[in-house]
Amino acid sequence: MIPIEVFRSILERPDPALLEKMTKEATRLTRQFFGRQIALYTPLYLDNHCDGGCTYCGFNRNRDIERIKLTSEQIATEMEIIAGWGIDHILLLTGESPQSAPISYLLAAVQLAHRFFSAVSLEVYPLEEDGYRQLVRAGADGVALYQETYDRTRYRHLHPCGQKADFDYRYRAPERMAHAGMRRLTLGVLLGLTDPAADLHALFSHLEALQYDFPGIEYQLAFPRLQPLAEDKPAFAAVSDRQLLSAIALARLLFPRVAISLSTREPAAIRDLALESAVTCISAGSRTDVGGYATAAMAPVQFAVRDRRSVVEIVDMLKVRGFNPAYTDWRSLGDYDE
Amino acid sequence: MTQDDVLVIAGRSIRNRFFLGTGKFSSRELVGEAIRAAGIEVVTVALRRIEPERRSESILHQIPAGVVRLVNTSGARDAQEALRLARLARATGLGDWIKVEVVDDSKYLLPDNDETVRATELLTADGFVVLPYIFPDLYIARRLQRAGAAALMPLGSPIGSNQGLQTREFIRILIAETGLPVIVDAGLGAPSQAAESMEMGAAAVLANTAVATAADPVQMARAFSLAVAAGRAARLAGLPPPGLPSASSPMSGFLTQP
Numbered sequence: 001m002i003p004i005e006v007f008r009s010i011l012e013r014p015d016p017a018l019l020e021k022m023t024k025e026a027t028r029l030t031r032q033f034f035g036r037q038i039a040l041y042t043p044l045y046l047d048n049h050c051d052g053g054c055t056y057c058g059f060n061r062n063r064d065i066e067r068i069k070l071t072s073e074q075i076a077t078e079m080e081i082i083a084g085w086g087i088d089h090i091l092l093l094t095g096e097s098p099q100s101a102p103i104s105y106l107l108a109a110v111q112l113a114h115r116f117f118s119a120v121s122l123e124v125y126p127l128e129e130d131g132y133r134q135l136v137r138a139g140a141d142g143v144a145l146y147q148e149t150y151d152r153t154r155y156r157h158l159h160p161c162g163q164k165a166d167f168d169y170r171y172r173a174p175e176r177m178a179h180a181g182m183r184r185l186t187l188g189v190l191l192g193l194t195d196p197a198a199d200l201h202a203l204f205s206h207l208e209a210l211q212y213d214f215p216g217i218e219y220q221l222a223f224p225r226l227q228p229l230a231e232d233k234p235a236f237a238a239v240s241d242r243q244l245l246s247a248i249a250l251a252r253l254l255f256p257r258v259a260i261s262l263s264t265r266e267p268a269a270i271r272d273l274a275l276e277s278a279v280t281c282i283s284a285g286s287r288t289d290v291g292g293y294a295t296a297a298m299a300p301v302q303f304a305v306r307d308r309r310s311v312v313e314i315v316d317m318l319k320v321r322g323f324n325p326a327y328t329d330w331r332s333l334g335d336y337d338e
Numbered sequence: 339m340t341q342d343d344v345l346v347i348a349g350r351s352i353r354n355r356f357f358l359g360t361g362k363f364s365s366r367e368l369v370g371e372a373i374r375a376a377g378i379e380v381v382t383v384a385l386r387r388i389e390p391e392r393r394s395e396s397i398l399h400q401i402p403a404g405v406v407r408l409v410n411t412s413g414a415r416d417a418q419e420a421l422r423l424a425r426l427a428r429a430t431g432l433g434d435w436i437k438v439e440v441v442d443d444s445k446y447l448l449p450d451n452d453e454t455v456r457a458t459e460l461l462t463a464d465g466f467v468v469l470p471y472i473f474p475d476l477y478i479a480r481r482l483q484r485a486g487a488a489a490l491m492p493l494g495s496p497i498g499s500n501q502g503l504q505t506r507e508f509i510r511i512l513i514a515e516t517g518l519p520v521i522v523d524a525g526l527g528a529p530s531q532a533a534e535s536m537e538m539g540a541a542a543v544l545a546n547t548a549v550a551t552a553a554d555p556v557q558m559a560r561a562f563s564l565a566v567a568a569g570r571a572a573r574l575a576g577l578p579p580p581g582l583p584s585a586s587s588p589m590s591g592f593l594t595q596p
Contacts, residue, residue, distance in 0.1 A: 031551050032498060032500065032547065032551060033498050034362065035361060035362020035363060035364070035547070035550050035551050036362065036363065036364035036365075036550075036551075037361065037362055037363075086393075086395075088389070118390075183415075211444070211445055215442065215443045215444060215445060216415050216441075216442035216443060216444065217444060218444050219444060257444065257445060257447070257498075258444075319365070322364045322365075323364065324363060324364050324365050324366065326387070327389055327393070327395065328386075328387060328388060328389045328390070329387060330386050330387060330413055331385075331386045331387070333386070333413070333414075333419055333422060333423075
């Protein structure tokens with residue numbers, strides 16, 4: 001990996017001419033390897049029970065919020081709505097609670113999802129290798145797991161309890177996924193928890209090591225940026241729009257063929273800009289409250305959705321800007337079991 | 339070039355020797371336009387990446403009737419996965435023409451030649467028309483020929499790299515030493531490289547990135563098609579051997595006679 005000083009200079013002492021050059025090269029590489037196709041997916045929150053005490057998160061166990069876990073009927077209702085929008089790739093999410101959302105619950109959700117979608121990914125607490133293997137067999141193609149921060153001291157401070165307190169168990173999870181045969185891994189840090197230059201350097205080094213050890217996996221990077229809950233603001237390092245876009249461009253330069261996603265945590269203007277340079281995968285129509293698609297109720301959210309465009313609006317935007325929205329992107333091989 | 343110059347694969351006569359990949363385009367409609375404008379007769383589609391035909395936005399609706407849909411198994415990491423994909427292609431009415439693509443490297447997308455041979459054996463036994471995508475290796479090519487491959491699809495350079503014929507000398511060997519049609523696939527970044535492939539004796543050329551990511555993909559599809567035809571015509575015409583210019587006159591022959 002290139003030295004951390006380069007990250008630091010790009011993020012902290014940016015030279016406008018260099019950034020312009022970086023963005024141009026990132027755009028060129030993205031078009032070369034991904035063309036103008038943009039993959040679409042929608043997240044579905046299944047359960048907001050959580051054992052974690054992540055001080056920055058809306059689902060933190062210490063927060064006095066309504067806890068909801070969807071039944072299989074409710075999950076099917078949510079899925080039917082999302083599939084009705086034309087979405088073909090679903091991302092299933094839970095809080096960090098193996099007690100509330102055990103493997104059996106995840107397996108049932110994955111199997112159910114295959115009635116509606118050709119690709120199913122998960123963003124759940126880290127599992128044992130065998131857990132991942134069961135998910136693969138049930139038809140899961142991908143897992144997103146963010147280390148949040150690679151700074152161990154900061155990590156310990158921010159994640160005081162639950163399974164999530166174990167840095168190494170989380171850090172080694174991608175290896176367990178790879179051994180279990182998971183096809184697509186999404187890595188990321190939660191930008192804003194600590195020094196972004198150090199975290200991005202560690203993240204990219206982690207990805208580089210995984211690519212070396214497990215070359216067959218399809219890797220993806222995500223760039224979630226913390227929106228601190230009002231009372232927490234002073235505790236976190238704000239990452240500016242410019243820093244975020246520079247980080248994304250840098251990722252493309254270092255990993256030309258790796259897919260990059262940007263969620264609805266970001267406002268429409270930022271997502272649209274990032275699509276031009278490096279982002280190849282976006283969510284659409286997202287709700288981050290459990291049961292939100294069917295009820296449209298004001299249930300607690302994990303983070304506020306800032307890009308509130310519907311799937312139709314996102315698809316229209318893509319077409320107007322000369323992008324080709326891809327609904328089916330690496331359809332699950334699990335579909336083809338005879 | 340005469341009208342009789344056709345490439346025959348599995349009993350199917352193909353006149354336009356430029357095959358087009360359908361990924362990376364800025365819209366599905368543009369794929370259809372490029373196919374029509376360039377008179378494309380064979381296109382590749384990635385089974386795992388296309389919307390099924392029942393969906394209105396499926397790329398399959400853009401492919402005119404009569405165009406061969408060569409289904410690639412991209413996303414398969416081993417022979418068994420390639421077989422499952424091929425069977426699904428057949429079951430969903432996409433036909434029997436399969437470009438076997440077995441890749442277990444996400445950085446360079448280089449094909450796994452061993453698994454490709456295995457996949458070819460499995461697929462030909464199941465009655466598929468198999469065109470394996472390979473790194474150009476003579477021993478692998480011979481094994482594929484024995485396994486019943488309908489053609490060979492060696493890469494010119496890594497997929498999407500636009501680096502041209504980096505494997506030129508090895509592709510020459512495949513052309514000289516196997517009886518199979520050799521279709522240069524992957525890495526070609528310009529029509530001139532396609533023409534060169536045909537001059538070398540390739541039976542056809544496949545490109546995607548160079549067309550789909552051009553400023554005007556429809557015109558670029560035509561340009562590739564023309565270059566492939568020109569290269570083919572040159573091959574048939576018999577290219578003069580390269581070398582230093584030498585004087586030739588009516589006297590030359592006379593002087594050397596005994």
